[in-house]
Amino acid sequence: MRMRSNLFWALKKLQSISAISRIDHLNHRSSIQSAIATASLSIFRSFSAETQPQLSTDLIKVMEQRLLAIEHRSVCLENIINQPEASPTEYSRANKELRKLRGSMELINELRTKQKEIEGLKSLMAECPEDKDMLDMANDELGQAIDEEKRLQSLLLKSLLPKDDADERGCILEVRAGTGGEEASLFAMDIFKMYERYSQTKGWKFEVVDVTESDLRGYKEASAAISGTDVYGKLKFESGIHRVQRVPVTEKSGRIHTSAVSVAILPQADQVDVQLKNEDLRIDTYRSGGSGGQHANTTNSAVRVTHIPSGMTVSIQDERSQHMNKAKALKVLCAKLYEIERSRIHMSRSKLRSEQIGSGDRSERIRTYNFPQGRVTDHRVGITHHAIDDMMQGENLDIFIDALLLQQEMDAIASFSSTH
Amino acid sequence: MKISVIRTYSCNTFPIFHKPKTQSLSLCTRFRRPICSSSLKPKTPLFLRPPNYSATLSDLKKWHDWAKTFSSSIGSSFVDSDNGPDPSLLCRELNWLIEDSLEDHSLIPQLGIQDYSTNVRLRVDIDELYSLWKQRIEERKPFQYIVGCEHWRDLVLSVEEGVFIPRPETELLIDSVSDVVSNNEELRKGLWVDLGTGSGAIAIGIGRILESRGRVIAIDLNPLAASVASFNVQRYGLQNVIEIRQGSWFEPLKDIEIEEKLSGVISNPPYIPSDDIPGLQAEVRTHEPRLALDGGLDGMDDLLYLCNRTASLLKPGGFFAFETNGKKQCKFLVDCLENDNAGSFCNLKIVSDFAGIPRFVTGFHQ
Numbered sequence: 001m002r003m004r005s006n007l008f009w010a011l012k013k014l015q016s017i018s019a020i021s022r023i024d025h026l027n028h029r030s031s032i033q034s035a036i037a038t039a040s041l042s043i044f045r046s047f048s049a050e051t052q053p054q055l056s057t058d059l060i061k062v063m064e065q066r067l068l069a070i071e072h073r074s075v076c077l078e079n080i081i082n083q084p085e086a087s088p089t090e091y092s093r094a095n096k097e098l099r100k101l102r103g104s105m106e107l108i109n110e111l112r113t114k115q116k117e118i119e120g121l122k123s124l125m126a127e128c129p130e131d132k133d134m135l136d137m138a139n140d141e142l143g144q145a146i147d148e149e150k151r152l153q154s155l156l157l158k159s160l161l162p163k164d165d166a167d168e169r170g171c172i173l174e175v176r177a178g179t180g181g182e183e184a185s186l187f188a189m190d191i192f193k194m195y196e197r198y199s200q201t202k203g204w205k206f207e208v209v210d211v212t213e214s215d216l217r218g219y220k221e222a223s224a225a226i227s228g229t230d231v232y233g234k235l236k237f238e239s240g241i242h243r244v245q246r247v248p249v250t251e252k253s254g255r256i257h258t259s260a261v262s263v264a265i266l267p268q269a270d271q272v273d274v275q276l277k278n279e280d281l282r283i284d285t286y287r288s289g290g291s292g293g294q295h296a297n298t299t300n301s302a303v304r305v306t307h308i309p310s311g312m313t314v315s316i317q318d319e320r321s322q323h324m325n326k327a328k329a330l331k332v333l334c335a336k337l338y339e340i341e342r343s344r345i346h347m348s349r350s351k352l353r354s355e356q357i358g359s360g361d362r363s364e365r366i367r368t369y370n371f372p373q374g375r376v377t378d379h380r381v382g383i384t385h386h387a388i389d390d391m392m393q394g395e396n397l398d399i400f401i402d403a404l405l406l407q408q409e410m411d412a413i414a415s416f417s418s419t420h
Numbered sequence: 421m422k423i424s425v426i427r428t429y430s431c432n433t434f435p436i437f438h439k440p441k442t443q444s445l446s447l448c449t450r451f452r453r454p455i456c457s458s459s460l461k462p463k464t465p466l467f468l469r470p471p472n473y474s475a476t477l478s479d480l481k482k483w484h485d486w487a488k489t490f491s492s493s494i495g496s497s498f499v500d501s502d503n504g505p506d507p508s509l510l511c512r513e514l515n516w517l518i519e520d521s522l523e524d525h526s527l528i529p530q531l532g533i534q535d536y537s538t539n540v541r542l543r544v545d546i547d548e549l550y551s552l553w554k555q556r557i558e559e560r561k562p563f564q565y566i567v568g569c570e571h572w573r574d575l576v577l578s579v580e581e582g583v584f585i586p587r588p589e590t591e592l593l594i595d596s597v598s599d600v601v602s603n604n605e606e607l608r609k610g611l612w613v614d615l616g617t618g619s620g621a622i623a624i625g626i627g628r629i630l631e632s633r634g635r636v637i638a639i640d641l642n643p644l645a646a647s648v649a650s651f652n653v654q655r656y657g658l659q660n661v662i663e664i665r666q667g668s669w670f671e672p673l674k675d676i677e678i679e680e681k682l683s684g685v686i687s688n689p690p691y692i693p694s695d696d697i698p699g700l701q702a703e704v705r706t707h708e709p710r711l712a713l714d715g716g717l718d719g720m721d722d723l724l725y726l727c728n729r730t731a732s733l734l735k736p737g738g739f740f741a742f743e744t745n746g747k748k749q750c751k752f753l754v755d756c757l758e759n760d761n762a763g764s765f766c767n768l769k770i771v772s773d774f775a776g777i778p779r780f781v782t783g784f785h786q
Contacts, residue, residue, distance in 0.1 A: 285588075285774040290503045291746055292775050293589050294692050294713050297562050297703040299516075300509050301588045303774065320516060320571030322588035322774070327574075 055153055062417045063157055067108055074101050104159055111152040118145045161412045166267035166342070167233030170204075172335040173265055174223045177214070178241065180259020183248035185218030187369075188261045190392055191242055192222045195235075197394025204228030209328050210316050216250070225268065225331060232267040237380075237404040239265045240364045246371035256372060260365075268331065269338035276334060282306040283326060286315075305329040312336060367400070376400075381407055460644050462651040463580045465568035471523035471541040478536035479546055480518075487514050487553045494557065502701045504560065513556070513563045520567045521549065560702035570619070577619045577652050582644045584712035586621035589773040590688050593741050594625035596771065596782055597686065600739045601629060607739060610683025614638040615669055615726060618712060620649030620662070622686055627653075627661040634683060636662045639672050642711060669722075670729055678733050685730045688743040689722035691715040719745050720752060727757055731764040734785035741771075741782040750778040757783065 055063075080086050080094040121142045128134055175192045177184035199206040209223040226235070242261045247254055283305050290296050302317035303325040314336070316329040368377045369388060376391050377384040381403040390396050491510035498504030505513075518528060523541040544552070555561040564570040564585045570577050572586045573594060579585050601608040608630055614623040616639070623638035630636070638653075640646045646666040653662045665672035692713045697705065704713065715721050723742055730740050744750050750770045757765050765783045773779040 283774050284776060292773065292777055293587055293743065293745060293779065294584075294688075294690070295696070295704065295745075296503065296587070296701055297564075297585055297708065298505065298509070299513055299563050300505075318512070321573055321575075321591070323573040323591050324571070 055150070055157065059157070059413065059417050060153060063153065063160065066160055067111075067156065070101060070104055071108060074098065074105050077101070104156065107152055107156050107159065111149065111156065114145055114149045114152060118142065118149060121145060157413070157416075161409070161416055164233070164236075167236075168230055169232045170225065170227035170268040171232040171235055171265050172209070172223060172225055172268060172332055173235070173238075174221070174263070175219065176221050176262045176264075177219065178260035178262050180244075180257060182214055182216050182218060182250055183244075183246075183257055184259040184261055185214035185220050186216060186249065187218070187242075187244045187246075187259060188222065189217075189219040191261050191263065192219055192224070194392050194394050194397070195226070195238075196224070198397050199226050199228070199231075199394075201394055202228060202231075202234075204231055208318070209332060210318055223332065225328075227268070232265065234401055234405075235265045236267075237366075237401065237408075238263050240366035243365055243368045244371070245368065266335040266339045267342070269334045271330070271334060274334050274337040274341065276307075276330075276337065280308050282308055285322065301325055303329055305333055307333055307337065310337070310340070378403070380404065460647045462578055462644075462648045463568055465520075465576075465578045466517075466543055467520040467567065467569060467576070468578075469543040471543050473542040473545045474539050475542055475546040476536060477527070477538045477540055480522075480540060480542075481536070483546060483549050483553075484514065484518065486550070490553065490557055498560070498702075502699070502705075504701050504703065510556070513566075514553070516563075517549075517552070517567060520569075560706065562703040562707055565707060570621075572621050573625055575621070575624060575652075575656070577621055577624070578648055578655070579619050580644075580648060581707060582709055583642070583648045584618040584645070584708055586619055587688075589775075589779055590621065590743055591625075592771070592773060593622055593686055593688065593743060593780065594629065596741050596780065597626050597684065597739070598629045600684075601634075604737075605633075607634075607683045607737070609633045610635075610735070610738075611678075611681065612636045612684040612686065613670075613673070613682055613733075615685065615687040616640055616689050616712065616722075617649050617664070618642075618645050618688075620652040620664065622688065623649065623662050623664075624652060624656055624658060626684075626686065627658045628656070630661060632661050634661075637665055637673065638662055639665050639667060639669065641666070641668045642709060645709075645712075669726065670733070680733065680735050682733045682735060683738055685726070685734060685738070685740045686742075687726055689715065689726055691719045691723055691743070691745040691749060693717060693719040693745070715745070720749060723749065723753055724756065727753060728761070731761045731785070736785055738785040739782070740785075741780055743780055744778075747778040750781050753781045757781070 077094045077098045080090060081098070086094070121138050125135055125138045125142070173192075173195055175188045175195075177188040180187070196206050205227045207225045207227075209225055210221070211219055211223075212221040214220045240263060242263055243258060244261065245256055245258050248257050248259075251257060283303060285301070285303055299320070300317070301319070301322035302315065303322055304313055304315040305326065306313045312333065314329040314332045316325040316332070319325045319328060366378065366380055368379070369391075370377070371388060374388045375384050375386050376388050378400045381400065383400060383403055385391060385396060385399050387396065488511055491514065492507045494507060494510070496506060499506050515528075519525060521542050521544050522528065523543065527538075527540055542549075552566050556563060556566050561581075562585055564579050565581050568578060568580055570579050570585050572588075573591050577586065597612075612626055612630070612634060614620075614626065614636060617623050618640060620638055623636045627636050638649055640649060643666055646664050650664045653659060653664060670678075690711065690713050692700070692715055694714055694717055696719075697710065697714055699705075700713075715723065723744060726742065727740075734740060742753070744753060754768050754770060757768055764786055766786050768781065768783040770778045771780040771782055
């Protein structure tokens with residue numbers, strides 16, 4: 001199928017082909033597929049800078065309508081501003097909207113100039129078909145101008161696609177051992193460390209928030225705060241069930257076990273984002289009895305924060321002061337409340353949107369790590385990577401992430417052209 | 421005067437406690453020294469020492485394994501005997517000891533994984549690590565004295581044997597000051613006093629909240645505490661905001677006109693009833709300075725003295741907050757402030773700590 005080969009081609013550009021052995025398309029995403037198909041797109045896009053994106057004529061038509069609407073709106077707003085009788089509120093409202101459109105308008109103006117240039121060159125070539133030198137020169141310039149037009153169109157398209165404001169934020173990573181007992185806990189630890197190393201390679205700050213160890217020193221639960229640029233945007237697709245197939249260290253007979261770990265990625269938020277009031281919080285310590293204060297000298301400064309309206313609690317114990325434990329607990333709580341609010345908004349959006357990847361469905365099995373076969377497969381993009389050890393060292397995770405980002409963009413384009 | 425009666429009573433009935441209860445006015449004059457003249461040099465906390473030692477990762481792991489086994493061997497005996505630490509808490513402390521000793525923290529996750537022959541740089545000799553952990557378990561030496569610091573709020577304060585270790589509960593005193601000055605610029609700009617500052621925790625906490633608009637004078641009778649507090653103040657670059665004075669309670673302020681001048685008086689004075697001292701957790705009983713703990717027969721000696729004096733020193737609208745031993749002392753203090761100092765204070769509040777124990781009495785001068 002065309003879609004598949006396009007995705008495949010784009011991925012080839014992203015990383016060396018040798019790493020990827022299999023691309024098969026997503027059966028469970030047939031709705032999106034058909035949405036894309038009905039829009040009859042031939043999307044030929046990639047994130048890498050050196051490739052020139054190719055937008056389909058249909059898509060360009062859809063976009064052109066949007067651009068005309070923006071230009072029209074911009075003119076209207078200019079008129080309001082230039083009207084002496086406009087009220088101060090009208091004026092400032094118009095001014096504000098105009099400022100929002102400015103980025104797009106600059107690109108549109110550039111595009112229009114380029115399009116005029118193309119027209120000019122075309123008519124020049126039509127006027128003097130005999131002058132070969134002239135034709136060659138004009139043709140060269142035309143080629144360049146068309147490339148430039150495409151570049152501007154692709155930039156404009158990107159600016160028109162819906163954006164998740166949370167993408168730029170840091171995130172809270174939560175890893176939880178699922179089915180599979182001790183082996184699941186050991187794998188939860190491996191996964192947690194994979195993200196720690198991946199964050200290091202990205203130059204992000206990885207702060208362990210809390211770890212609950214299992215008997216064999218695996219992680220029953222672990223969380224971390226990851227900060228840096230576009231952390232959430234890159235990691236959001238990691239939410240879901242990660243399945244592992246391997247012979248556990250605890251297994252004597254050499255039988256392969258299957259266990260699962262769940263990963264949640266939440267965008268970081270602060271008290272202002274979630275409008276958290278102090279009255280809504282109850283903070284307590286669960287230190288064992290006694291009079292406390294000067295009576296006790298303990299390094300245990302664990303804190304539990306309860307959000308009274310929702311009943312949600314977060315406990316943190318690994319920091320060395322109560323104050324810092326509390327600060328961390330609040331950070332996690334805010335991220336969780338923010339996520340609840342986001343998913344509430346998300347649910348109220350169109351069906352199509354909620355079916356896209358990254359919708360945060362944490363019960364979805366997204367990836368399988370098969371150690372005996374040395375492979376990792378992402379079930380959403382159907383890509384298998386054959387160097388599992390590198391993957392666990394936090395390398396090459398980008399193979400999946402870039403593919404998922406590409407998928408997201410294709411989905412967005414599909415919904416862009418089907419809804420406008 | 422109420423205070424002197426209690427004082428005499430406690431001294432007479434408990435002659436066994438020979439260390440002079442120096443907070444009493446008559447005694448403290450004897451102990452008064454000129455401001456911070458002490459030549460006591462504070463010890464450098466472990467995490468600030470140069471990484472002059474080295475050991476292989478395998479030797480460090482060997483020590484770590486030994487220390488973990490040692491810690492586990494105590495079982496619940498400390499908890500049972502005096503509500504002391506359990507093995508899981510000790511093992512967490514052990515991780516922090518490694519954190520403070522090791523120059524390169526990124527090696528911590530590798531401890532026990534690979535490349536045992538790698539040399540690591542340490543701030544303390546590996547033999548010393550054995551001896552330190554023995555002191556922690558066998559002598560019940562507080563962990564904070566082992567590493568020479570206490571993490572308190574967002575601060576890391578130097579502490580050493582002889583200086584009271586600030587408690588997590590006390591962190592809340594700073595929040596109460598923060599709430600008060602956040603909408604009262606007048607108080608923020610004024611003079612604040614931290615009585616019995618110890619390591620300087622409260623003073624530094626307040627100093628950072630005042631944002632160099634106000635000033636803090638921190639007082640401690642114990643010359644070692646005063647010098648450790650000075651060290652901590654300097655480490656946070658607050659010399660221009662906080663002044664450390666050595667002496668008893670308000671005594672070192674004699675040279676300043678402070679009657680009805682202070683913006684705030686904050687204190688965590690000794691409040692443990694003398695009878696409770698022998699039953700305290702070993703870390704506290706045998707290692708922390710009794711001067712900072714023993715509040716006399718009912719633990720109220722110093723609290724009552726401070727409350728009575730505070731009435732005449734706070735300016736109108738001035739704020740005070742005191743830490744107490746719990747519900748009984750809080751109630752007693754509020755009672756006292758309402759009756760004995762009738763009309764001096766308003767907005768009296770009992771504030772609980774995070775364990776739900778009524779811990780602080782706060783209020784404003786009329």
